[in-house]
Amino acid sequence: MAAEKFYDDDADLSVIQSKKVAVIGYGSQGHAHALNLRDSGVEVVVGLREGSASIAKAQEAGLPVKPVAEAVAWGDVIVVLAPDQVQATLYTEQIEPNIKPGSALLFSHGFNIHFGYIKPAADIDVVMVAPKGPGHTVRREFEGGRGVPVLVCVEQDASGQAWQTALSYAKAIGGTRAGAIKTTFREETETDLFGEQAVLCGGTSQLIQYGFETLVEAGYQPEMAYFEVLHELKLIVDLIVEGGISKQRWSISDTAEYGDYVSGPRVITPDVKEHMKEVLADIQNGSFAQRFMGDQAAGGPEFKELRAKGEGHPIEKVGREVRSMFSWRADLDKDYVEG
Ligand code: NAD
Ligand code: MG
Ligand code: MG
Numbered sequence: 001m002a003a004e005k006f007y008d009d010d011a012d013l014s015v016i017q018s019k020k021v022a023v024i025g026y027g028s029q030g031h032a033h034a035l036n037l038r039d040s041g042v043e044v045v046v047g048l049r050e051g052s053a054s055i056a057k058a059q060e061a062g063l064p065v066k067p068v069a070e071a072v073a074w075g076d077v078i079v080v081l082a083p084d085q086v087q088a089t090l091y092t093e094q095i096e097p098n099i100k101p102g103s104a105l106l107f108s109h110g111f112n113i114h115f116g117y118i119k120p121a122a123d124i125d126v127v128m129v130a131p132k133g134p135g136h137t138v139r140r141e142f143e144g145g146r147g148v149p150v151l152v153c154v155e156q157d158a159s160g161q162a163w164q165t166a167l168s169y170a171k172a173i174g175g176t177r178a179g180a181i182k183t184t185f186r187e188e189t190e191t192d193l194f195g196e197q198a199v200l201c202g203g204t205s206q207l208i209q210y211g212f213e214t215l216v217e218a219g220y221q222p223e224m225a226y227f228e229v230l231h232e233l234k235l236i237v238d239l240i241v242e243g244g245i246s247k248q249r250w251s252i253s254d255t256a257e258y259g260d261y262v263s264g265p266r267v268i269t270p271d272v273k274e275h276m277k278e279v280l281a282d283i284q285n286g287s288f289a290q291r292f293m294g295d296q297a298a299g300g301p302e303f304k305e306l307r308a309k310g311e312g313h314p315i316e317k318v319g320r321e322v323r324s325m326f327s328w329r330a331d332l333d334k335d336y337v338e339g
């Protein structure tokens, strides 16, 4: 079943322009949404904790900032763009006591609503507008007159206007320039978690580490292993994103293409798909969410241990050395400080 898509002509910008929008959080998504909304003629306030380092950034960009509770009480649409693991506490302590009946709550990821960590009152619209790209791309594309595709869905329609509100918001941040895909909180949450765990982050990181270990254990120089299994991945992925796996296979040598066909299925065997199904089942039955949130509630001991283990892998050390040879490094993300 093909997805339903919506474009600029399907959305009415005046819906969101007639509302006051409080954007809670000014990180990757928060800064992009707030600035794009403002540039689309929407009245925006950014809600931040006292002492937050983001206050100065938002003010420098010319946006009004209020404490979270005041921003919530002021707004008609409350956009929850704090990190997923703090949203439940933020909701109970700051949003729930201050949100006006008839308001809309807007998310960019369905985690807390779908798994029941946030349970809004029945008189509030609950919607999602989720850009399919990092916040910095959402802002950059908007400024260039383009947009990043967005997912749009409604979990609770108290006003009867929830869909119009969400689609109008999607237009204001540039999403319907590229196209909005209609989905549900359940579908967005479960597919997002599965994609990042099985393929994009978990699967890819493990694949790279095993490839690196195999070459280094066989006596090859770590620098060579780094280039072959990590650095070149970007070139391959760029081709896949541009034109599918077919374009990648068209562009590589026949030697590489033949090796792809005969060795890919030897490395990624059918039991990998069985493990993927187990990962999906743990997402669907809530056990991944429970494990993540339980660990976060305890201060993240497992998370910190796993992060330290990942950072300790030898590929990170050789990677830092190899990347220091790249003249274009100075142009890379200024916000990311390599450990
Ligand atoms: P982020 O970590 O970049 O920024 C979080 C912001 O929230 C910061 O400004 C921080 O100061 C603020 N914050 C932290 N704790 C807070 C609190 N207790 N009260 C108020 N503000 C607080 O977050 P992000 O990556 O932009 O993610 C926000 C939401 O967007 C999440 O639901 C995430 O899943 C979703 N999302 C993110 C991306 C992305 O590109 N990063 C893409 C799609 C969806
Ligand atoms: Mg992060
Ligand atoms: Mg995702």
Ligand code: MG
Pocket (backbone or CB within 6 Å): 192, 193, 196
């Ligand atoms: Mg995600």
Ligand code: MG
Pocket (backbone or CB within 6 Å): 228, 232
């Ligand atoms: Mg090669």
Ligand code: MG
Pocket (backbone or CB within 6 Å): 249, 250, 251, 252, 253, 254, 257
């Ligand atoms: Mg070829």
